[in-house]
Amino acid sequence: MDLPINERSLRMEAQTPLVLALPKGRILKELGPLLARAGIFPAADFDDEDSRRLRFETNDPGLDVVRVRPFDVATFVAHGGAQIGVAGGDVLMEADSPEVYAPLDLGIGRCRVSVAEPAATAGRDDPSRWSRVTVATKYPNIAQRHFAARGVQAEIVHLNGAMELAPGLGLARLIVDLVQTGSTLAANGLVETEVIAQVTSRLVVNRTALKTRPEAIAALIARFRAALPA
Numbered sequence: 001m002d003l004p005i006n007e008r009s010l011r012m013e014a015q016t017p018l019v020l021a022l023p024k025g026r027i028l029k030e031l032g033p034l035l036a037r038a039g040i041f042p043a044a045d046f047d048d049e050d051s052r053r054l055r056f057e058t059n060d061p062g063l064d065v066v067r068v069r070p071f072d073v074a075t076f077v078a079h080g081g082a083q084i085g086v087a088g089g090d091v092l093m094e095a096d097s098p099e100v101y102a103p104l105d106l107g108i109g110r111c112r113v114s115v116a117e118p119a120a121t122a123g124r125d126d127p128s129r130w131s132r133v134t135v136a137t138k139y140p141n142i143a144q145r146h147f148a149a150r151g152v153q154a155e156i157v158h159l160n161g162a163m164e165l166a167p168g169l170g171l172a173r174l175i176v177d178l179v180q181t182g183s184t185l186a187a188n189g190l191v192e193t194e195v196i197a198q199v200t201s202r203l204v205v206n207r208t209a210l211k212t213r214p215e216a217i218a219a220l221i222a223r224f225r226a227a228l229p230a
């Protein structure tokens, strides 16, 4: 019997593996044990840093994983290329996408997004009297929103790393960056002056996929939830 086109495409979609986008780097290292407790075992070369493959099957024929840069997890999930992913709260705040739903805090990648400035000048004048300030950051949206809420216009110098160098080299007065132990700031003569947000990594889901494949996605969320430490 011929099925109507909509029903046919829904059935085909239900047979396609879900794609889980995972961030390369430090979060992936912390995520390993959690994936194992959730019963998700990617193909053996997933852990091989020399492998050029980016998409991997798992022990579950209904689930593939892709390994992408941390910021790109939000983009893949927002566009529906990956239906589910793991992203830091910093990345989610920066992307601020209505298509990305974050139902589960995984409690890993714990740090904060903060403002920092040179120890030598910190506290010298009153920030509430500034009308503008130069800020070096890889988080232009977070920084702009943070200062705009205080009536200060942030002029952003967009860097992808080593923000801590910027004040000393005259690129910006302040930085907005991640802080965990504070040792990177201290090693570069900076002090944390304000915490903008606490950060952990979240399980994220594409909102449309949540409607089109609700059972498969709910089952995966439940597996991650059950894998969290009590």
Ligand SMILES: Nc1ncnc2c1ncn2[C@@H]1O[C@H](COP(=O)(O)OP(=O)(O)OP(=O)(O)O)[C@@H](O)[C@H]1O
Pocket: 023, 024, 025, 026, 027, 069, 070, 071, 087, 088, 089, 090, 091, 109, 110, 111, 160, 161, 178, 179, 180, 181, 199, 200, 201
């Ligand atoms: N010092 C830290 N302590 C704890 N979590 C951190 C720390 N630095 C980053 N994170 C978390 O890990 C995520 C990925 O950071 P990581 O440093 O691995 O990648 P990145 O250097 O930002 O990525 P890229 O390779 O694309 O530049 C961040 O988005 C944040 O949520």
Ligand SMILES: O=P(O)(O)OC[C@H]1O[C@H](OP(=O)(O)OP(=O)(O)O)[C@H](O)[C@@H]1O
Pocket: 160, 161, 162, 177, 178, 179, 180, 181, 182, 183, 184, 185
């Ligand atoms: O407070 P701390 O414990 O010192 O951690 C903070 C540092 O960690 C992150 O950098 P990362 O090590 O990921 O290097 P990156 O700049 O290449 O992203 C962040 O950008 C800080 O530089």
